[in-house]
Amino acid sequence: MELFFLCGLTLFTLFVFFSLFSIFSYACKTNASQPNLPPGKTGLPYIGESLEFLSTGRKGHPEKFIYDRMAKFSSQVFRTSILGEATAVFCGAAGNKFLFSNENKLVTAWWPNSVNKVFPSSTQTSSKEEAKKMRKLLPNFLKPEALQRYVGMMDTIAQRHFESGWEGQQEVSVFPLAKNYTFWVASKVFLSVEDPKHVAKLGDPFNVLASGIISIPIDLPGTPFNRAIKASNLIRKELTAIIKQRKIDLAEKKASPTQDILSHMLLTSDENGRYMNELDIADKILGLLIGGHDTASAAITFIVKYLAELPEIYQKVQSEQMEIAKSKAPGELLNWDDIQKMKYSWNVACEVLRLAPPLQGAFREALNEFIYAGFNIPKGWKLYWSANSTHRNPECFPEPEKFDPSRFEGNGPAPYTFVPFGGGPRMCPGKEYARLEILVFMHNIVKRFNWEKLLPDENIIVDPMPMPAKGLPVRLLPQTTA
Ligand code: HEM
Numbered sequence: 378m379e380l381f382f383l384c385g386l387t388l389f390t391l392f393v394f395f396s397l398f399s400i401f402s403y404a405c406k407t408n409a410s411q412p413n414l415p416p417g418k419t420g421l422p423y424i425g426e427s428l429e430f431l432s433t434g435r436k437g438h439p440e441k442f443i444y445d446r447m448a449k450f451s452s453q454v455f456r457t458s459i460l461g462e463a464t465a466v467f468c469g470a471a472g473n474k475f476l477f478s479n480e481n482k483l484v485t486a487w488w489p490n491s492v493n494k495v496f497p498s499s500t501q502t503s504s505k506e507e508a509k510k511m512r513k514l515l516p517n518f519l520k521p522e523a524l525q526r527y528v529g530m531m532d533t534i535a536q537r538h539f540e541s542g543w544e545g546q547q548e549v550s551v552f553p554l555a556k557n558y559t560f561w562v563a564s565k566v567f568l569s570v571e572d573p574k575h576v577a578k579l580g581d582p583f584n585v586l587a588s589g590i591i592s593i594p595i596d597l598p599g600t601p602f603n604r605a606i607k608a609s610n611l612i613r614k615e616l617t618a619i620i621k622q623r624k625i626d627l628a629e630k631k632a633s634p635t636q637d638i639l640s641h642m643l644l645t646s647d648e649n650g651r652y653m654n655e656l657d658i659a660d661k662i663l664g665l666l667i668g669g670h671d672t673a674s675a676a677i678t679f680i681v682k683y684l685a686e687l688p689e690i691y692q693k694v695q696s697e698q699m700e701i702a703k704s705k706a707p708g709e710l711l712n713w714d715d716i717q718k719m720k721y722s723w724n725v726a727c728e729v730l731r732l733a734p735p736l737q738g739a740f741r742e743a744l745n746e747f748i749y750a751g752f753n754i755p756k757g758w759k760l761y762w763s764a765n766s767t768h769r770n771p772e773c774f775p776e777p778e779k780f781d782p783s784r785f786e787g788n789g790p791a792p793y794t795f796v797p798f799g800g801g802p803r804m805c806p807g808k809e810y811a812r813l814e815i816l817v818f819m820h821n822i823v824k825r826f827n828w829e830k831l832l833p834d835e836n837i838i839v840d841p842m843p844m845p846a847k848g849l850p851v852r853l854l855p856q857t858t859a
Pocket residue numbers: 486519664665666668669670672673676734735736738739740796797798799800802803804805806807808810811
């Protein structure tokens with residue numbers, strides 16, 4: 378009995394100790410006693426306002442978290458606590474501009490712990506400085522000049538995708554198909570992998586990884602986080618095997634230096650003439666696959682959704698795309714010039730990205746203490762920019778709820794207001810690639826089908842990306858030619 382009592386007392390003491398320690402370290406982190414912090418509230422220790430932040434998203438209105446606090450505290454910057462971190466949310470075009478233009482001066486990129494643990498290799502395989510230099514190389518592989526040659530490749534995959542997944546079907550679920558399309562395109566353009574079986578070999582563990590990457594970082598058997606780490610190791614192993622084989626094939630001239638992004642990466646050196654090692658390349662490709670997968674498929678899903686809801690917009694997209702289709706010889710693939718003609722379609726895609734941005738925003742960390750809008754921002758605080766703070770702001774976009782692609786005509790929206798891809802040095806390196814794969818998809822879908830939603834009031838969940846709760850089931854209808 379005594380032993381039982383002693384154990385109980387020890388456990389109780391430990392519990393009190395750790396609770397006090399957590400509250401103390403949380404209070405230190407939030408610097409709640411510091412003067413002149415941005416207005417706002419930080420909620421309970423650890424949990425902070427994470428539940429409100431996540432639940433507004435799950436109810437389909439992530440912007441509500443931002444706008445409620447902008448109205449209550451400040452339209453420039455407010456304080457909160459999310460994911461266990463003291464956070465200042467920077468709002469409006471001025472907030473975006475500040476964060477985007479102070480990268481590596483006052484702020485630096487920051488990802489939640491779960492992401493860092495699934496992607497440890499950039500710090501394992503190279504020093505911080507090397508990782509920085511290598512990151513600078515990334516945009517080289519994805520700039521428009523480099524991507525031009527891949528348009529036809531994307532078109533081939535799109536055609537095969539529609540033949541195997543859509544044609545002959547009366548009803549389809551769009552979101553899983555969009556994921557299948559973007560992954561197939563990525564496997565081909567990055568790695569020259571196009572055989573559906575090989576694509577699935579990469580794709581299956583990849584889906585496990587994607588669903589566990591932003592999860593509670595508990596690394597115990599069976600948790601989504603643990604499964605994500607295992608899946609990322611499996612994909613890295615598979616990628617490393619592909620990279621090794623490619624090196625041999627390049628040396629033996631069995632592979633071409635320009636056939637895909639992998640060849641390009643293997644043959645590009647930094648300014649000191651150094652090449653990326655295999656692990657770095659595997660890591661970069663994994664990063665690109667992750668960065669591009671759910672984002673682009675969410676964008677495509679919402680384009681299909683809005684086109685179903687807005688027949689007059691569908692008609693205009695279709696007539697633009699049919700003009701291009703009619704100008705092609707039978708069997709001729711889309712090319713770079715065709716993409717440049719898809720202006721209206723891209724304006725529609727941009728309006729979709731404004732109303733349903735795949736990424737709601739991103740974090741930074743304060744490198745040093747600084748003052749913003751008259752408030753102290755302590756060193757180490759996490760800073761968050763939110764696409765919705767401008768995308769749904771009537772000062773930036775009059776009648777923000779209205780779907781109006783003409784907003785993107787001429788000079789388009791004011792600087793730092795339309796930010797689905799972020800901005801500054803960390804702006805999404807896959808922006809141009811995404812534009813191409815989205816437009817190639819739009820061309821191929823409107824050429825074949827018209828469609829209507831099977832669930833007119835399907836809920837939208839944002840967790841962390843927006844998606845229709847049931848995957849957007851649609852009925853495919855014979856195409857009505859423009
Ligand atoms: C519609 C599609 C896409 C959207 C809306 C999107 C949006 C974004 C945003 C907002 C960021 C964060 C920027 C920041 O930290 O401020 C980002 C980062 C990133 N994106 Fe995209 N993205 C898309 C497609 C792609 C594609 C297709 C790729 C790859 C081919 C890609 C690769 C990446 C990578 C690697 C990063 C991390 C960059 C870094 O840490 O510096 N993204 N993206």
